[in-house]
Amino acid sequence: MDFFTSPDWSGIFMFSVPPLEIVARGSLMYWCIFVLLRVAGRRDIGSLGVADMLVLVLIADAAQNGMAGEYTSVADGVILVGVIVGWTVLIDRVVYSIPALSKALSLNHICLVRDGALIRSNLRREAITEEELMGELRQQGIDRLALVRRAYIEADGNISVLRAERTAGKR
Template sequence: MTDWPKVFTPDTPLLEIVVRGSVIYLTLFFLLRVLLKRESGTTGVTDLLVIVLIADAAQNGMAADYTSITDGLVLVTVIIGWSYLLDALAYRWPAAARLIHPRPLLLVRDGRILRRNMRRELVTEEELYGQLRQQGIDDVAAVREVRMESDGQFSVIPASGDAPHNKRDRRRAV
């Protein structure tokens, strides 16, 4: 027989759940933002982080790792709350936006590779040339700028002054 009061009564103090969820979210956010910026692809880091943490938190609540549904719901709420709060901070304050959503990093300027910036994000020349080839450019000299965006994508502006090329623009054109 199911003990319904136990199902809805938290077995972990709610403040502990809020603190644990906050520490985990903010630590993972920092690590993903600093270490894995270019690995995130088209999914934003915060999107990926929220999906993973919500899935784990919800799984624990559903699989009775918590004996209370309330524990799982509070943790999911904390995770979504941090995601929303960070996005709201970035929207309202430019200083927070620079920390939460870093500016694009210039990798090529006027056909010259900026090796220091490439080292900073561990981008190899082979990866850079691969990105250029994907966008129909076979020579770095034909490029005015290449930037690695905050989501890890590369934006390319040809030296000819044509419109910027990036994967998102090509998808829209199709």
């Protein structure tokens, strides 16, 4: 097609794939990736939450396909982006409205240190070595476990620390 030739406007806005198929494919891919990211754990995710990263990746891909013409229709891409955003909003609403489902659909913080003692089973589960944890603690100005009341790995992969309260005669 020459630059000055008019595009096929009807092909841009007509569906090239049945909308129900797009909804089914988008939903299936969303849930497959969601489950895989949950199983992979939070440590390698970085500062983005699992759902945040999933939405960014899927929307980018869905939008790219719609813009590049792989679907051959903008309408196909719009439906897929709507499906992805819809699942994200629905999960957020369900977790907020039904706290019992929070454990299954969202990540919670996990305690790594309690009253100066490592919880080794949780370190193993999250694949964090004692050296890595101590490095994180040093970045927060803590050089001994005894100074930690609680340390948690948060849903976004960051480690938060609650310092032990100093007693009257100790430093």
